[in-house]
Amino acid sequence: MSLRIKAVVDKFVEELKEALEADMHDREMKEREMQTYIEEREREVAEREAAWKAELSRREAEIARQEARLKMEKENLEKEKSVLMGTASNQDNQDGALEITVSGEKYRCLRFAKAKK
Template sequence: MSLRIKAVVDKFVQELKEALDADIQDRVMKEREMQSYIEEREREVAEREAAWKAELSRREAEISRQEARLKMERENLEKEKSVLMGTASSQDNQDGALEITVSGEKYRCLRFSKAKK
């Protein structure tokens, strides 16, 4: 009788070991699948981040170009205004004259009078 019990116990232990081995193999496979999935997601995120940074860099460069162009346009406008309208600036001379430059020609005005209506 004890041989039969021993055989049943040995068979049970063997089946238990096989079930544990199968469970361990299943867990190892799931861990590998999860690791593979995580690596793939990290790669996708890194690619999107690189694309986003490249786009950001391109836009920043475009903004810099536009700012430089606007600055040049503003400077050109100021030059045109200076040439077309002339510039007036109060001089800190002893005589209190106002100096006006029109198209590169300088004029000095010592007295002012109110315009007649």
């Protein structure tokens, strides 16, 4: 009888070891799958972050280009304005002429006429 009990106990212990090994193998597989999933998600997030940073950098560069262009246009406008406007001063000349200075050149206007449309 003790041999039968020993055989039953040995069989139980063997089945228990197999079940334990199968459980450990399943856990190991699940852990590998979870690690693979985590690595994939981290890669996806890193790719999206890199794309976002690239887009942000592109937009910042475009803004800088537009600001530089606007600054140049403003400077050019100011130059044109100073050239076109010149400086006009009403002189109390005997002939009543208006003197206009444009880019350092003096002009005298004796007669004024309304601009035609």
